Amino acid sequence: MERNCQIDSASASPIFMLQHQDLMAALQSFSEKIHPWYPILESTFSRVVEACLKSSFEPSTDSFLVLMVLGSGAVAQAHTHSTALHDRPDLMYLTTALRMMHLIVLEQSLRSLQCLAAASIHYYLLLKPLQAHDLAVLAIKKAQDLYFTGAFKNDRRNLEHLVRVYRSVLLIEGELVVPLKLAESNASEYEEDIPLPSGIDIWSFEIEPATPDMSSTGSIGSPPSDQLATYLLAQIAMRRMLRRNTTAITLSARGTFEYAPMIARELEEQVHHWYSLLPESFRFLPTSNPPDEERSPQTTFLCTQYWAYLVSIAWSSVVKIIDSQDMAVELQDQCRAYFQYYHEFIKSATSALTTCLPNKWTLYASIFAISIGANMAASNPLLASLATPETWTTLRHACDAFGDESEYSPSLQAMRQDLEKTLSSLPNEHQ
Incomplete structure (x- = not known):
């Protein structure tokens, strides 16, 4: 398109x-x-x-x-x-x-x-x-x-x-x-x-x-110039972690994607360490509700990336359960955390849309891709019990987040329509 x-x-x-x-x-x-x-x-x-x-x-x-x-x-x-x-x-x-x-x-x-x-x-x-x-x-x-x-x-x-x-x-x-x-x-x-x-x-x-x-x-x-450079360095570190996250996924002999729990823990520790190194000017409370209005736009975007990163780590456990059709006990906590991470991501991303002007397309694309995954996880019989009513509310908020500017982008129009179509097919109790 x-x-x-x-x-x-x-x-x-x-x-x-x-x-x-x-x-x-x-x-x-x-x-x-x-x-x-x-x-x-x-x-x-x-x-x-x-x-x-x-x-x-x-x-x-x-x-x-x-x-x-x-x-x-x-x-x-x-x-x-x-x-x-x-x-x-x-x-x-x-x-x-x-x-x-x-x-x-x-x-x-x-x-x-x-x-x-x-x-x-x-x-x-x-x-x-x-x-x-x-x-x-x-x-x-x-x-x-x-x-x-x-x-x-x-x-x-x-x-x-x-x-x-x-x-x-x-x-x-x-x-x-x-x-x-x-x-x-x-x-x-x-x-x-x-x-x-x-x-x-x-x-x-x-x-x-x-x-x-x-x-x-x-x-x-x-x-100030030092704040601009600090933000740029924080972004560079996040981008490197995301690449590390992607390369940690391997393809098994059965053709399924594998992501060792040990690597997942290591990556989670890595993002928490990244957070601990953020200077005060870019520090955010990860679970502030609603998002702190005093945050700078850059801080809000860093918070959004933080939650997106945690979602991507937990997603590997979700995929493993869906592929194997087996609710492995050692993966349950990570899958339960996945739905919480998704909620926090959408809350932060929708806030970022109002202030992070240059990165709007990326924010919309992330909201779409992560929400499609969250719907797949919450709709799976094995994982449905780990989702909460908040998960379905968050999915609706994700769909509503697509603003008027999406009408001027063919790709964003398609994302919005696909997400609306996906949510319209949900059972009545989740509408």
Whole structure:
């Protein structure tokens, strides 16, 4: 379905007028709602914006990057996500930027890498996961080439920018490759050979209300650089654990998936250790009910991933019982925990949908996939006694979580319809 989705054309006129107020609002929205998730811009980026305005966006990699940032900011500042997807306030920026795409592909530079990352983030915002994934893979390959050819070997500042952009697009690729069921791109092949990012020289939008100069001082709502780097490191650690979880599953001679209980315990200890290392600014109470309103969007997303990880660990025991048709005593506790983990995941994920704008498609895809599994488990005669009335209520909440923005994504429409169809076939006592 996503493959048949029409792509935005680049044939529109590149001539447009920018109002200073609109420009400031878009930059502020990008800084507050997008950049904390994927900190791909250097501290001097505001000067680049000024230069592009003065040159009337003459075709260049700088102009492309600024246009993509403004486009994403325009989407982020809309009253609702569905409003942005309907009105497309980003379209004038995007169509102008796409006319410069050949420069991005051909140029082998840090700026062209940032451009690919910004484009991937933008399509992720538009709920176009295939385009976001493909652009992320291009960015990853370009980053690897720049790193291993030693382009910034003696330039610590630009090397740090390179590493941070690389880590950002690697996260996007990792979030999308599994739910889209795409061929393995080996994007993480050299991941351990490339250093981890630090918090130096990260852009944040700063301005004094009385002055139009974008390089003036006075911060507006952007998290400190060290928090951005800390969140990125927490995400990298979670992504590595998820890969470890996936590779721990083996195929038996009978053709069934096996997951040793010892490995399950080890992985569970691993995620609890990950949680214990989170700094206070990203610490969450796993079972807070309702979710703490004081949490930052990033904290809510980390909490959601925490529960998704625990669901995936317990799911192996569920599958083993379904495949063997035998309620093994040693697996009962893990299966009982599975339903509790599912409830906590949905509670956190539905909360994350309201604040985690760049990751919405992934959140919806996870809600769908995990809920289909939960329904399969709760409907199984052997496991039904371990499910609770809360499980069925949670399944209905999962279906209701799909908001108006899902109408603008063929894949999300299909997920929503499949989930509704699945729940409509439940016995009356669970309706």
